[in-house]
Amino acid sequence: MSLPQHTDATLRYQQQVDNSRSYVMPFIQREFPELKGLRVMEIGCGEGGVLTPFLEAGCRCVGVDLFPERIELAKGFLGQYIDNGQLQLIAKNIYDVDFFGEFQHAFDVIILKDAIEHIPDQDKLVAYLKNLLTVRGQVYFGFPPWYMPHGGHQQICGSKFLSFLPYVHLLPRPLYRGLLKAFGESEGTIKELMELVDTGISIERFEKIVRTTGFDITQRKYYLINPIYKYKFNLQPREQFGWMKKIPFVRNFFTTCMYYMIKPSAETKG
Structure with a gap:
């Protein structure tokens, strides 16, 4: 959200x-x-x-x-x-x-x-x-x-569910990306969130x-x-x-x- x-x-x-x-x-x-x-x-x-x-x-x-x-x-x-x-x-x-x-x-x-x-x-x-x-x-x-509940900045997600879901950014990279896509997040949001996985x-x-x-x-x-x-x-x-x-x-x-x-x-x- x-x-x-x-x-x-x-x-x-x-x-x-x-x-x-x-x-x-x-x-x-x-x-x-x-x-x-x-x-x-x-x-x-x-x-x-x-x-x-x-x-x-x-x-x-x-x-x-x-x-x-x-x-x-x-x-x-x-x-x-x-x-x-x-x-x-x-x-x-x-x-x-x-x-x-x-x-x-x-x-x-x-x-x-x-x-x-x-x-x-x-x-x-x-x-x-x-x-x-x-x-x-x-x-x-x-x-x-990084490991804190919203350390992946998932609050920027368009999905209200994902934006409040703690620790979701700690999922394995392919699973995390797939989840973001499944909930309809934009490519720009996905790119930003995946970059945070690295930094x-x-x-x-x-x-x-x-x-x-x-x-x-x-x-x-x-x-x-x-x-x-x-x-x-x-x-x-x-x-x-x-x-x-x-x-x-x-x-x-x-x-x-x-x-x-x-x-x-x-x-x-x-």
Whole structure:
């Protein structure tokens, strides 16, 4: 069952703003209490709602997205910050040579909110981000662990039954694809959901990537109920139980969202 925010850009933007102001920004402020003047970039910025509270707080921001149409929407919502020179919005790949040349070691905070689970070659991405951070810089990640009930983003399904069916994305690939086709999902939806089978990321895999690419975890938070579910399912956010956090792998099945802050290890900076 497609949710209203999937087709209503204004509603989607407003929900992003509220979620960022209530949950994302306070988490980042654990590491950066003073936000004014902070250099912030969001990768996969969409309509720009996540960046809005940071702009309001006096940060200087860059929003990057591969989809020009989403950047155009962001320009509509955030035009005042573009006009005053506080915000740049860019439809570009962050690996582009000219992007790297302009923003090498430029950002105090890089944000990836509900983005890394869509990105191939996650090891390459995390390692590359080090080149875009200032000396004190850190990266925020927020993502749903792959094995959790809706880790496959099946809520985008047109079928109401499939959109609420937990763990269906964990079926063997041919069976999962066949089920989606049998329920009449569009080829575009099937393609998007099958791509997530390849890029979905677990807690353990993410933390292994962090270690192997030369980062340290400075903050982490486990959610039993993802803050974004307030808008999707009318559920109140709730942190994970302490005992569940300590059970490797099993915790993936019952943790609907992870927040992380990571920074380059002292021996790997430079």
